[in-house]
Amino acid sequence: MTEHQPPASRSTEDTTAYDAVVLAGGGARRLGGVDKPGVRVGGRALLDRVLAACADARRTVVVAEPRETARPVLWAREDPPGGGPLAALGAGLRHSTAELVLVASADLPFLDTGTVRRLRDALRTGGADGAQLIDAEGRAQPLVAVYRAAALRRGLASVTEERGGLTGLPLRLLTAGLHLTRVPDPVAAFDCDTWDDIAIARARIREHGHVLDEWISAVKDELGIELDVDTGVLLDLARDAAHNVARPAAPLTTFLVGYAAAQAKGGPQEVAEAARKAAALALRWSEEDTKAPGKPDAAPDATPDTRPDAG
Numbered sequence: 001m002t003e004h005q006p007p008a009s010r011s012t013e014d015t016t017a018y019d020a021v022v023l024a025g026g027g028a029r030r031l032g033g034v035d036k037p038g039v040r041v042g043g044r045a046l047l048d049r050v051l052a053a054c055a056d057a058r059r060t061v062v063v064a065e066p067r068e069t070a071r072p073v074l075w076a077r078e079d080p081p082g083g084g085p086l087a088a089l090g091a092g093l094r095h096s097t098a099e100l101v102l103v104a105s106a107d108l109p110f111l112d113t114g115t116v117r118r119l120r121d122a123l124r125t126g127g128a129d130g131a132q133l134i135d136a137e138g139r140a141q142p143l144v145a146v147y148r149a150a151a152l153r154r155g156l157a158s159v160t161e162e163r164g165g166l167t168g169l170p171l172r173l174l175t176a177g178l179h180l181t182r183v184p185d186p187v188a189a190f191d192c193d194t195w196d197d198i199a200i201a202r203a204r205i206r207e208h209g210h211v212l213d214e215w216i217s218a219v220k221d222e223l224g225i226e227l228d229v230d231t232g233v234l235l236d237l238a239r240d241a242a243h244n245v246a247r248p249a250a251p252l253t254t255f256l257v258g259y260a261a262a263q264a265k266g267g268p269q270e271v272a273e274a275a276r277k278a279a280a281l282a283l284r285w286s287e288e289d290t291k292a293p294g295k296p297d298a299a300p301d302a303t304p305d306t307r308p309d310a311g
Helices: 046-053 085-093 113-121 149-163 195-204 211-223 231-244 249-263 268-289
Strands: 019-023 059-063 074-076 100-105 130-134 140-148 180-184
Touching (some): 019 046, 019 085, 046 100, 046 113, 059 085, 085 149, 140 149, 140 180, 211 231, 231 249
Parallel strands (some): 019 100, 130 180
Antiparallel strands (some): 130 140
16 A cells, blocks of 8 residues: 555545446355355345445446346456456456446455445545455455546556556555555454354344344345335334234234335335334224223214214
8 A cells, every 4th residue: 555645636526426346256265165155144145245235336247157146237257267356356347437436355244335335435535546444453455445446447557567467466466556545344344254254244143233134134135125114113013013902913014014115116204104004003903902991982073973862
């Protein structure tokens, strides 16, 4: 990493739109040569977890042999295959046209959209060529970073000219010539190189503070749902239905709320409104059950029945 002065500020640059290049073609020697991008953590393949983190990318390029993924991507391959991360990056970058590029490996179980956003935001206030995550040991992670595409292309061209190609070369030959800013995030920077790492990741997502969000994300991926909703609203609804009606009413009610919102082709607001109505109904249901004996079963503003045979 060089210490030269950064170039002039690029305040007019669009730091919202970006492309993603995901490197998923490594040999996984420390995992015994297993298909590492396909290893599951929390029921989802590692590659799919990374793809979820960059779901808002304008274009996502995965450098590897094509496979089934949770969402559509553009596939690329370095020539020859297995030429290393620098060659893979060059192959992926050829399909990118955005000014900013997220570069990520396919073994990051805890990378999320918020972290990708923070990396992009880190480039707004200065003229750095890129922003890299820093892991728990204070090491910069070049394969979980957002770069300016122009800087990457200049660097790749320089390495190619000096070395005659990119095959088999380490990433540090590229990043050493870039001005980079650091963004500490030991969790998102955690990568899975060994089976011990996989075990740690699998254990962490089952901790109390993470398991619910992880499960919801996994279900949405499995069902192809991109809707973000307030889980607290749905949990409150489930509690109200279980407490005021009957315990089995909780899952059935939340299902019906989701179905109603889907039928209306709605978003989070429609889910919240349907949940509000169902929660109010559950409360009315409970109030009826707790009335004093003999109390008339009528709404407070109901007109009294004055028919001759009333009562």
